[in-house]
Amino acid sequence: KVGWLWCIFFAFAAPEVGTFIHSFRNVIMKTYATPSVIEFAIVFMFETLHVIGTGILFFLAFPGMDSVRALMATNAVAIFPGLLKIFMKHDFEGIYKWMGLAMTVISVIFQVSALAVWPLVNRSQNDIDHIWALPIGMFLTSFGWWECFVEEKGHLRKLWDIKTKLTDGGARGFTYFWISLWKITLFLGCMMLIAPV
Secondary structure, eight states: OHHHHHHHHHHHHHHHHHHHHHHHHHHSOOOOOOOOHHHHHHHHHHHHHHHHHHHHIIIIIIGGHHHHHHHGGGOOHHHHHHHHHHOOOHHHOTTTHHHHHHHHHHHHHHHHHHHHHHHHHHHGGGGOOSSTTTHHHHHGGGGGGGGGGGOBBTTTHHHHHHHHHHHTTSOHHHHHHHHHHHHHHHHHHHHHSSSSS
Protein backbone atom coordinates (compact mmCIF):
# COMPACT_ATOMS: atom_id res chain seq x y z
CA LYS A 1 0.00 0.00 0.00
CA VAL A 2 2.79 2.43 0.84
CA GLY A 3 4.41 1.87 -2.54
CA TRP A 4 1.19 2.75 -4.35
CA LEU A 5 0.80 5.92 -2.33
CA TRP A 6 4.25 7.09 -3.37
CA CYS A 7 3.52 6.13 -6.99
CA ILE A 8 0.39 8.31 -6.88
CA PHE A 9 2.38 11.16 -5.34
CA PHE A 10 5.13 11.00 -7.97
CA ALA A 11 2.55 10.73 -10.77
CA PHE A 12 0.97 13.92 -9.45
CA ALA A 13 4.26 15.70 -8.80
CA ALA A 14 5.98 14.93 -12.14
CA PRO A 15 3.97 17.37 -14.29
CA GLU A 16 4.14 19.97 -11.53
CA VAL A 17 7.93 19.70 -11.52
CA GLY A 18 7.82 20.21 -15.29
CA THR A 19 5.60 23.28 -14.78
CA PHE A 20 8.02 24.61 -12.17
CA ILE A 21 11.04 24.16 -14.47
CA HIS A 22 9.22 25.84 -17.37
CA SER A 23 8.04 28.71 -15.16
CA PHE A 24 11.50 29.10 -13.61
CA ARG A 25 13.01 29.39 -17.09
CA ASN A 26 10.41 32.03 -18.04
CA VAL A 27 11.02 34.04 -14.88
CA ILE A 28 14.82 33.92 -15.19
CA MET A 29 15.28 34.30 -18.95
CA LYS A 30 12.27 36.25 -20.20
CA THR A 31 10.30 39.30 -19.30
CA TYR A 32 7.17 38.47 -17.40
CA ALA A 33 4.15 40.16 -15.89
CA THR A 34 2.92 39.72 -12.38
CA PRO A 35 -0.75 39.34 -11.52
CA SER A 36 -2.39 41.55 -8.94
CA VAL A 37 -2.77 40.15 -5.44
CA ILE A 38 -6.46 39.42 -6.04
CA GLU A 39 -5.78 37.68 -9.38
CA PHE A 40 -3.04 35.58 -7.80
CA ALA A 41 -5.32 34.75 -4.85
CA ILE A 42 -8.14 33.58 -7.15
CA VAL A 43 -5.84 31.27 -9.13
CA PHE A 44 -4.22 30.10 -5.88
CA MET A 45 -7.64 29.29 -4.38
CA PHE A 46 -8.82 27.36 -7.46
CA GLU A 47 -5.61 25.34 -7.65
CA THR A 48 -5.66 24.65 -3.90
CA LEU A 49 -9.23 23.36 -4.05
CA HIS A 50 -8.28 21.21 -7.05
CA VAL A 51 -5.38 19.60 -5.17
CA ILE A 52 -7.44 18.97 -2.03
CA GLY A 53 -10.15 17.36 -4.14
CA THR A 54 -7.61 15.21 -5.95
CA GLY A 55 -6.17 14.11 -2.61
CA ILE A 56 -9.62 13.20 -1.29
CA LEU A 57 -10.37 11.20 -4.43
CA PHE A 58 -7.12 9.26 -4.58
CA PHE A 59 -6.63 8.65 -0.87
CA LEU A 60 -10.22 8.28 0.41
CA ALA A 61 -12.76 7.59 -2.34
CA PHE A 62 -11.01 5.58 -5.06
CA PRO A 63 -9.34 3.02 -2.76
CA GLY A 64 -12.83 1.82 -1.76
CA MET A 65 -14.01 1.42 -5.36
CA ASP A 66 -13.09 -1.02 -8.09
CA SER A 67 -11.23 0.45 -11.05
CA VAL A 68 -14.22 0.39 -13.42
CA ARG A 69 -16.44 2.33 -11.01
CA ALA A 70 -13.66 4.79 -10.22
CA LEU A 71 -13.10 5.37 -13.93
CA MET A 72 -16.82 5.92 -14.50
CA ALA A 73 -16.96 8.34 -11.57
CA THR A 74 -14.32 10.54 -13.17
CA ASN A 75 -16.88 11.50 -15.83
CA ALA A 76 -18.38 13.88 -13.28
CA VAL A 77 -15.39 16.17 -12.81
CA ALA A 78 -16.95 19.08 -14.71
CA ILE A 79 -19.35 20.26 -12.02
CA PHE A 80 -17.68 23.61 -11.33
CA PRO A 81 -17.02 24.34 -15.03
CA GLY A 82 -20.66 23.50 -15.70
CA LEU A 83 -21.74 25.98 -13.05
CA LEU A 84 -19.45 28.58 -14.65
CA LYS A 85 -21.04 27.87 -18.02
CA ILE A 86 -24.49 28.66 -16.62
CA PHE A 87 -23.37 32.22 -15.82
CA MET A 88 -21.68 32.85 -19.16
CA LYS A 89 -23.43 34.78 -21.90
CA HIS A 90 -24.63 32.56 -24.73
CA ASP A 91 -24.13 33.67 -28.34
CA PHE A 92 -27.61 32.56 -29.34
CA GLU A 93 -30.74 34.65 -29.01
CA GLY A 94 -34.37 33.81 -28.36
CA ILE A 95 -35.39 30.19 -27.88
CA TYR A 96 -31.89 28.85 -28.66
CA LYS A 97 -30.41 30.82 -25.78
CA TRP A 98 -32.89 29.28 -23.34
CA MET A 99 -32.42 25.81 -24.82
CA GLY A 100 -28.63 26.10 -24.36
CA LEU A 101 -29.07 27.27 -20.78
CA ALA A 102 -31.52 24.45 -20.06
CA MET A 103 -29.14 21.84 -21.48
CA THR A 104 -26.29 23.21 -19.35
CA VAL A 105 -28.43 23.11 -16.20
CA ILE A 106 -29.58 19.57 -17.00
CA SER A 107 -25.98 18.39 -17.49
CA VAL A 108 -24.95 19.87 -14.13
CA ILE A 109 -27.96 18.25 -12.43
CA PHE A 110 -27.06 14.86 -13.93
CA GLN A 111 -23.47 15.15 -12.70
CA VAL A 112 -24.48 16.22 -9.21
CA SER A 113 -27.19 13.58 -8.93
CA ALA A 114 -24.82 10.83 -10.09
CA LEU A 115 -22.33 11.79 -7.40
CA ALA A 116 -24.99 11.97 -4.71
CA VAL A 117 -26.81 8.77 -5.67
CA TRP A 118 -23.84 6.53 -6.52
CA PRO A 119 -22.37 6.13 -3.02
CA LEU A 120 -25.83 5.59 -1.49
CA VAL A 121 -27.32 3.13 -4.01
CA ASN A 122 -24.23 1.01 -4.55
CA ARG A 123 -23.25 0.95 -0.89
CA SER A 124 -22.94 -2.85 -0.86
CA GLN A 125 -20.70 -2.87 -3.95
CA ASN A 126 -18.08 -0.41 -2.73
CA ASP A 127 -16.03 -0.01 0.40
CA ILE A 128 -15.86 3.78 0.62
CA ASP A 129 -15.41 4.45 4.32
CA HIS A 130 -16.46 8.09 4.05
CA ILE A 131 -19.57 8.46 1.94
CA TRP A 132 -18.92 12.19 1.41
CA ALA A 133 -15.47 11.60 -0.14
CA LEU A 134 -16.61 10.93 -3.71
CA PRO A 135 -18.98 13.90 -4.25
CA ILE A 136 -16.83 16.39 -2.35
CA GLY A 137 -13.64 15.15 -4.02
CA MET A 138 -15.19 15.38 -7.48
CA PHE A 139 -16.56 18.86 -6.88
CA LEU A 140 -13.27 20.20 -5.53
CA THR A 141 -11.26 18.52 -8.29
CA SER A 142 -13.42 20.24 -10.91
CA PHE A 143 -11.99 23.62 -9.90
CA GLY A 144 -8.82 22.71 -11.81
CA TRP A 145 -10.58 23.21 -15.15
CA TRP A 146 -11.86 26.73 -14.56
CA GLU A 147 -9.73 28.19 -17.37
CA CYS A 148 -11.31 25.95 -20.01
CA PHE A 149 -14.85 27.15 -19.40
CA VAL A 150 -14.66 30.92 -18.90
CA GLU A 151 -15.76 33.22 -21.68
CA GLU A 152 -15.27 36.85 -22.53
CA LYS A 153 -18.95 37.68 -22.24
CA GLY A 154 -21.00 37.06 -19.16
CA HIS A 155 -21.29 37.83 -15.49
CA LEU A 156 -17.92 36.33 -14.57
CA ARG A 157 -15.77 38.41 -16.92
CA LYS A 158 -13.12 38.85 -14.19
CA LEU A 159 -12.18 35.17 -14.62
CA TRP A 160 -11.75 35.78 -18.35
CA ASP A 161 -9.51 38.75 -17.59
CA ILE A 162 -7.37 36.61 -15.28
CA LYS A 163 -7.10 33.85 -17.89
CA THR A 164 -6.10 36.41 -20.54
CA LYS A 165 -3.47 37.92 -18.25
CA LEU A 166 -2.05 34.45 -17.59
CA THR A 167 -1.95 33.40 -21.24
CA ASP A 168 -1.51 36.56 -23.30
CA GLY A 169 -0.21 38.88 -20.61
CA GLY A 170 2.75 36.72 -19.62
CA ALA A 171 1.81 36.26 -15.95
CA ARG A 172 1.59 32.45 -16.09
CA GLY A 173 5.33 31.95 -15.55
CA PHE A 174 5.43 33.98 -12.33
CA THR A 175 2.11 32.62 -11.05
CA TYR A 176 2.84 28.93 -11.61
CA PHE A 177 6.44 29.29 -10.43
CA TRP A 178 4.96 29.56 -6.95
CA ILE A 179 1.75 27.59 -7.36
CA SER A 180 3.47 24.48 -8.75
CA LEU A 181 5.63 24.23 -5.61
CA TRP A 182 2.56 24.80 -3.44
CA LYS A 183 0.59 22.09 -5.23
CA ILE A 184 3.34 19.49 -4.72
CA THR A 185 3.65 20.39 -1.03
CA LEU A 186 -0.12 20.39 -0.50
CA PHE A 187 -0.61 17.03 -2.23
CA LEU A 188 2.17 15.55 -0.06
CA GLY A 189 0.41 17.00 2.99
CA CYS A 190 -2.91 15.47 1.87
CA MET A 191 -1.20 12.11 1.47
CA MET A 192 0.34 12.32 4.93
CA LEU A 193 -2.90 13.42 6.61
CA ILE A 194 -5.44 11.26 4.79
CA ALA A 195 -3.40 8.09 4.24
CA PRO A 196 -0.51 8.18 6.73
CA VAL A 197 2.59 6.52 5.31
